[in-house]
Amino acid sequence: MYSILLFILFNFCYSEPPKFCFQCKHYKPNSFIFPNSSFAKCTMYPYVYDENKYLITGKIKNFKTDYFYCSTSRNYESMCGAGGKNFEKN
Numbered sequence: 001m002y003s004i005l006l007f008i009l010f011n012f013c014y015s016e017p018p019k020f021c022f023q024c025k026h027y028k029p030n031s032f033i034f035p036n037s038s039f040a041k042c043t044m045y046p047y048v049y050d051e052n053k054y055l056i057t058g059k060i061k062n063f064k065t066d067y068f069y070c071s072t073s074r075n076y077e078s079m080c081g082a083g084g085k086n087f088e089k090n
Helices: 002-013 070-075
Strands: 041-053 060-069
Touching: 041 070, 060 070
Parallel strands: none
Antiparallel strands: 041 060
16 A cells, blocks of 8 residues: 555656647747747758759759648657657757
């Protein structure tokens, strides 16, 4: 009985606080009007896409860099995951 009580007390007192994206240094709000919106992006995971390709040569004219949404990076364990493995306090 006492061991169960001590286990619950230990987990309650020493549990790690949740890692929220808006507290991370990689958090980039989508707008200044709604800084904590669900459309914020994570600068930890950039991706590059080509804006225009020349149809004859296939050479890429413009590269653009964008970032995945925070919700996307937290949904995939290969990125940040539910536990926030790449979380860095702001």
